[in-house]
Amino acid sequence: MPEPLLSIRDLCVDYITARGSVRAVDSLNLDVMPGEILGIAGESGSGKSTLAQALLRTLPPPAVISRGSVRFEGRDLLELNEAELQKLRWKRISMVFQSAMDALNPVTTIGEQITDAIRAHENVTQAVADCRAGELLERVGIAGDRRRSFAHQLSGGMRQRVGIALALALEPSLVILDEPTTALDVVVQRDILEQIRELQRQLGFAVMFITHDLARMLEFSDRVAVFYAARLAEVGPSKDMTTNPSHPYTKGLLKAFPRVHGVREELASIPGSPPSLQNPPSGCRFHPRCGQAVAACAASTPEVREVRPGHWAACPFAV
Amino acid sequence: MRYLLKRLGFYLVAAWAAVTINFFLPRLMPGDPATALFARFKGKLAPEAIDALRATFGLTEGPLWSQYLTYLSHVLRGEMGVSIAYFPAPVSQVIGTALGWTLFLAGSAVVLSFAIGSLLGVAAAWWRRGWVDTWLPSALVFAGSLPYFWLAMAALYLFGFQLGWFPLGHAYADDSVPGWNLAFVVDVLRHAALPMLTIVIATLGGWLLSMRNTMISVLGSDYVNLARAKGLSPARVVLRYAARNALLPSVTSFGMALGFVLGGSLLTEIVFSYPGQGYLLVQAVRNQDYPLMQGIFLVITLAVLAANWMVDLVYLWLDARTRDSAS
Ligand SMILES: Nc1ncnc2c1ncn2[C@@H]1O[C@H](COP(=O)(O)OP(=O)(O)OP(=O)(O)O)[C@@H](O)[C@H]1O
Ligand code: SF4
Ligand SMILES: [Mg+2]
Numbered sequence: 001m002p003e004p005l006l007s008i009r010d011l012c013v014d015y016i017t018a019r020g021s022v023r024a025v026d027s028l029n030l031d032v033m034p035g036e037i038l039g040i041a042g043e044s045g046s047g048k049s050t051l052a053q054a055l056l057r058t059l060p061p062p063a064v065i066s067r068g069s070v071r072f073e074g075r076d077l078l079e080l081n082e083a084e085l086q087k088l089r090w091k092r093i094s095m096v097f098q099s100a101m102d103a104l105n106p107v108t109t110i111g112e113q114i115t116d117a118i119r120a121h122e123n124v125t126q127a128v129a130d131c132r133a134g135e136l137l138e139r140v141g142i143a144g145d146r147r148r149s150f151a152h153q154l155s156g157g158m159r160q161r162v163g164i165a166l167a168l169a170l171e172p173s174l175v176i177l178d179e180p181t182t183a184l185d186v187v188v189q190r191d192i193l194e195q196i197r198e199l200q201r202q203l204g205f206a207v208m209f210i211t212h213d214l215a216r217m218l219e220f221s222d223r224v225a226v227f228y229a230a231r232l233a234e235v236g237p238s239k240d241m242t243t244n245p246s247h248p249y250t251k252g253l254l255k256a257f258p259r260v261h262g263v264r265e266e267l268a269s270i271p272g273s274p275p276s277l278q279n280p281p282s283g284c285r286f287h288p289r290c291g292q293a294v295a296a297c298a299a300s301t302p303e304v305r306e307v308r309p310g311h312w313a314a315c316p317f318a319v
Numbered sequence: 320m321r322y323l324l325k326r327l328g329f330y331l332v333a334a335w336a337a338v339t340i341n342f343f344l345p346r347l348m349p350g351d352p353a354t355a356l357f358a359r360f361k362g363k364l365a366p367e368a369i370d371a372l373r374a375t376f377g378l379t380e381g382p383l384w385s386q387y388l389t390y391l392s393h394v395l396r397g398e399m400g401v402s403i404a405y406f407p408a409p410v411s412q413v414i415g416t417a418l419g420w421t422l423f424l425a426g427s428a429v430v431l432s433f434a435i436g437s438l439l440g441v442a443a444a445w446w447r448r449g450w451v452d453t454w455l456p457s458a459l460v461f462a463g464s465l466p467y468f469w470l471a472m473a474a475l476y477l478f479g480f481q482l483g484w485f486p487l488g489h490a491y492a493d494d495s496v497p498g499w500n501l502a503f504v505v506d507v508l509r510h511a512a513l514p515m516l517t518i519v520i521a522t523l524g525g526w527l528l529s530m531r532n533t534m535i536s537v538l539g540s541d542y543v544n545l546a547r548a549k550g551l552s553p554a555r556v557v558l559r560y561a562a563r564n565a566l567l568p569s570v571t572s573f574g575m576a577l578g579f580v581l582g583g584s585l586l587t588e589i590v591f592s593y594p595g596q597g598y599l600l601v602q603a604v605r606n607q608d609y610p611l612m613q614g615i616f617l618v619i620t621l622a623v624l625a626a627n628w629m630v631d632l633v634y635l636w637l638d639a640r641t642r643d644s645a646s
Binding site for chain 2: 097105108153
């Protein structure tokens, strides 16, 4: 068993507001292996982006990391001071933001936004960095001289590619993709995902891929973690999860999405709506919507246990 | 470029409209006040002066359109007649001198206030709920809400009269000889310091608050977050990413403020007897010096237009989005 690249233990992130605090990531345990694609799926508001930002420690207030540890390349990210963090960010972990439009500075060229990342970490001249920015853009299928463009001069798909080029600028060992394709049309989505996988094969970085599209993710990732209301519901190899989901929530989700391969199963959505994190249900948070729920489900939080080798689920009835 | 020319065209039309209104306004007044005015000055002024006055108002013989054309050509050549209060100095010369002092005093005060206020706004937003953010905005807003006249008088009384740190008025001492030498420059600065300070104090709070509030929302934006995630130094994140964007709304108000400066900071110049546009305007009104008033109004209008055009230029340079939507 190789050492995990990233090891999240008992991580809790809270938003502390005047109306009370909301735990957006609750007691999370999760590993990312070197060079793997780990998918993170969950409904809107289940805490995916919060987790991503917590790993880089760029969460803006009112969010606070209230507990846990995040081991990465032999260090605990939560113990690093500001200067150490500054060195590690982007060099070792980079990220593609959820909304490509808002993630680029509107008043400087995209080239400048790539070169300043390079020059913040490497002692190279502006000319060298600029040249590399051009190459990076070529790598994601954008003409190198577009680096003189501003964000608003590019299409949505191109902007997202710029985000990917930017994320690869320093060849980090982990790239977090926060719903990199949700705003794009299907053809562009597929192109971009193919491209990411291709680059990942060439460069060997690990990917944490966040989306709420479970079906697409099962196709794309090596392993998948499913979040429900700030907690981990199930994590396991994609193949295993596709054929044999064990958590009732995952089962429901897979029924709700039309299958990409093979026979299309009947579309059946999960009844009810996702709970608010302000006032979550007791015990297993899925119990109000779960077809298999019993009285004990509302009373105590189910433990995450290994149902099959490498496959974990947070439900006592999962097999 | 096309955009700039188009804007320039717009401002030219606006300027022309202002000039034209300036021509027709005296004519629209009931009972021909101009003639009545001349009657009052009969005997006081030489006949040539009265003729010059008539010419300024276009009250020459001949049809209206030819009067209008004469007037236009005069304005284009910067001839705005002869001042009554400062007879026999031509209006253009009187305004020219005053304009210089106003540009220097109020112009530098506005630039200073904008620069300091915006910087403090950036600091307040960055160290949010720090001491800058807690005390400075409320203190400065308080200072800004005091009646300016009162503030200026209090400053003059305390620092000028009681403590004697600064001169009591005028642009330079009566015994100093204007010229480009150190002694004169120091004298001018000493005279400008107190009026400038009062303007800065009265306006600083506004710049600070507007910059602070835009900064706070920009600091929460994704691109600032991404800049932080890139491992850039905090200084670079704040200046290059956040402040650069947060400055855009302030630039517009800055242009407006700059335009109004040339109208003269009326109250400042009155309290400190500073020989700028505002002081001049008061003199003109007091002496019923219509040619001078007309000239001042014209200069104010043109100044506001020119400042707006400059804002257009700066905006194009700061924000590529306007550059694109422009072409
Ligand atoms: N600024 C904030 N203030 C208070 N609560 C917040 C704030 N931002 C997020 N939250 C809470 O954190 C929860 C998780 O938000 P997060 O953005 O991580 O969700 P997500 O899984 O990324 O959703 P999406 O798929 O819509 O991007 C939300 O349900 C919300 O209750
Ligand atoms: S613990 Fe109970 S409610 Fe939760 S998923 Fe399992 S069966 Fe359903
Ligand atoms: Mg999100």
